Every structure is written in structure tokens, then in C-alpha cells.
Amino acid sequence: MLILVAAAITASSPVETPELVLSPPTDGARLDHVRVDVELEPDAIEATLTLDLATASKDWVATQVAIAVPPGTVATALTLDSEGKTLRGRPLRIEAAHDAYDQALLIKRDPALLEQTDSGLLLHVFPIARDTPASVRIFLRLPRLAGLRVRAGDAPVELVEARGETVPAWMTEDHSVRYPVSPHVALFAAPDPSRTDWLLRRR
Numbered sequence: 517m518l519i520l521v522a523a524a525i526t527a528s529s530p531v532e533t534p535e536l537v538l539s540p541p542t543d544g545a546r547l548d549h550v551r552v553d554v555e556l557e558p559d560a561i562e563a564t565l566t567l568d569l570a571t572a573s574k575d576w577v578a579t580q581v582a583i584a585v586p587p588g589t590v591a592t593a594l595t596l597d598s599e600g601k602t603l604r605g606r607p608l609r610i611e612a613a614h615d616a617y618d619q620a621l622l623i624k625r626d627p628a629l630l631e632q633t634d635s636g637l638l639l640h641v642f643p644i645a646r647d648t649p650a651s652v653r654i655f656l657r658l659p660r661l662a663g664l665r666v667r668a669g670d671a672p673v674e675l676v677e678a679r680g681e682t683v684p685a686w687m688t689e690d691h692s693v694r695y696p697v698s699p700h701v702a703l704f705a706a707p708d709p710s711r712t713d714w715l716l717r718r719r
Contacts, residue, residue, distance in 0.1 A: 533662075533663040533664065533665045534586035534661050534663065534664055534665070535584065535586065535664070535665045535666070535667060536552070536565075536583070536584070536585055536586065536589075536664060536665070536666045536667070537583070537666075537667045537668075538550060538567070538581060538582075538583050538666075538667065538668040538669070538671070539581060539582040539583070539584075539669075540581075541569060541579040541580065541581050542579050542580045542581075543577045543578065543579050543580075544571050544572070544573050544579075545569055545570070545571045545577055545579035545641075545644050546569070546570055546571060546572075546671075547567060547568065547569060547581070547668055547669070547671035548568040548569070548570045548649070548671065549566075549567075549568040549671065549672055549674070550565070550566070550567055550568075550666070550668045550671050550672070550673045550674070551564075551565075551566040551673075551674040551675075551676065552564070552565055552566075552666055552673070552674070552675050552676065553566070553676045554664075554675070554676065554677045555677075556660075556677070557660075558660075559660055560657055560658065560659060560660055561657070561658040561659070561660060561661060561664070562655070562656070562657055563655075563656045563657075563658060564653055564654070564655055564656070565583075565653065565654040565655075565656060566651065566652070566653050567581065567639070567651070567652045567653075567654070568649065568650075568651050569581075569641060569644050569649060569650045569651070569652065570644065570646075570649040570650075571644050571645060571646060572646055573645060573646060574645060574646050574647075575645060576624075576642065576643035576644065576645045576648065577642075577643070577644050577645065578621060578640065578641070578642035578643070578644075579640075579641055579642070579644055580639065580640050580641075581638075581639045581641075582633070582635065582636065582637075582638055582639075583636050583637040583638070583639065583654075584635060584636040585636045585637060585656065585658070586658055586659065586661065586664070587659075588658065588659040589656055589657070589658045589659070590656070590657050590697065590698075591630055591637055591654055591655065591656055591697040591703065592655045592656070592657055592697075593605060593653075593654075593655035593703065594628060594652070594653070594654055594655070594705055595652070595653045595705065596626065596627075596628040596641065596650060596651075596652050596705045597650065597651040597652075597653075601626065601707065603626065603628065603705040603706060603707060604705060605628065605630065605703030605704055605705040606703065606704055606705070607701050607702075607703060608701070608702055608703075608704050609701060609702075610631060610701065610702050613629055613631065613702035613703075613704040614629070614702075616629075616704050616706065617629045617640060617704060617706075620642070620706045621642055624643070625706050625707050626642070626643065626650075626706065626707060627640070627641075627642055627704065627705065627706040628640065628641045628642075628650075628652060628704070628705045628706075629702055629703070629704050629705075630654060630697055630702060630703045631697060631702040631703075632699055632702075637654070637697065639652060639654070
């Protein structure tokens with residue numbers, strides 16, 4: 517039995533339960549909704565974190581969301597939904613992923629980048645505007661925990677535990693070889709994969 521808790525961030529909140537904490541997005545963006553789908557396995561928890569990002573700005577903004585995760589958590593896949601397209605993340609060495617993201621910003625493509633930092637995971641997304649929201653899914657594998665508290669500031673959090681019913685297709689797709697995000701590997705999504713192939717070969 518997994519106990520799932522959604523909680524607002526307060527200074528006095530208890531810390532006994534392992535936590536997944538989303539910091540507020542940067543540069544005027546906001547989290548409109550957070551959904552966590554959890555599937556229990558004998559030795560681990562498969563979780564899909566869906567973030568709906570928006571902004572009041574008429575101009576495109578690039579934003580970052582820092583995500584603190586329980587020890588032993590790895591990110592295995594990433595998708596970005598923007599302007600009717602679903603883009604799937606590709607594993608790239610960290611330097612190549614940053615180069616690809618910077619190139620995508622220059623030519624106004626729709627990139628997303630997920631990397632590991634000393635404090636957890638860091639998500640980069642572009643573009644977000646008043647008329648161009650974005651939805652990001654991050655696939656996580658966590659150790660088997662007795663409970664999990666999810667904090668996302670003022671954003672509403674929806675927690676869903678699969679109990680034998682049909683799991684959405686995007687949770688069961690075969691990602692072939694999974695490349696967990698690490699200090700050396702990031703997940704990068706953009707409309708033109710040939711460009712990222714070229715960046716990876718170049719290094």
C-alpha cells in the first residue's frame with residue numbers, strides 16, 4: 517500500500533514522508549496543474565509526472581522548473597506537448613543536449629531539456645506564452661516507498677494510483693533501452709531529431 521499526499525509548501529510541514537518537490541517555474545511562467553500517475557511494481561514505483569505550464573505573457577518565454585526527488589529516483593523518459601505536437605525526448609550527452617537546446621532557442625523550435633543537478637532534476641521548456649501553453653510528461657522510477665508527498669507550491673496536484681485498471685498507453689509504451697538521466701546524460705526533445713543527431717555525432 518502506497519500513501520500519496522499532496523501538500524502545499526509551508527515552513528512547518530512535516531518531513532517524515534519522502535517528498536517530490538516542484539519549485540515555481542522561472543521567468544513569469546506558472547504551473548497550472550500537476551498530475552502524478554503511480555504504478556506499483558514489486559521492487560519499484562513507476563511514476564509519470566505531468567506538468568501543465570502557462571504564462572500571462574504575450575511574448576514567448578523560456579522557463580526552468582527544479583524538481584527535488586527522493587534518493588534513488590531516476591528519470592527515464594520525457595515528452596513535450598506543444599501546439600498540437602507531442603515530442604519525445606532523446607538521450608544525449610549533457611554537453612550536446614545543452615548545445616541542441618541553445619540552437620533550438622535560436623531558431624524558435626519547441627525544445628525541452630531534462631537534466632540532473634546536485635539537488636535533483638532540472639527541466640527547461642520553450643516556448644510558453646499566453647496563447648501557447650505546454651504540457652510536459654516526465655517518467656520516473658522510484659524506490660519502493662511507504663509513502664510519497666508531492667509539493668508544487670500553489671499549483672493543484674492530482675495523484676492517481678493504478679489499481680489494476682487499464683493504464684494509459686503513454687505509461688506502457690516500450691521506450692526500448694531506457695537511458696536514465698544522469699550527470700552525463702540528459703533527455704532532449706525538439707521537432708527536428710536529425711539536428712540533434714548531427715550535434716551528437718559532432719562531439
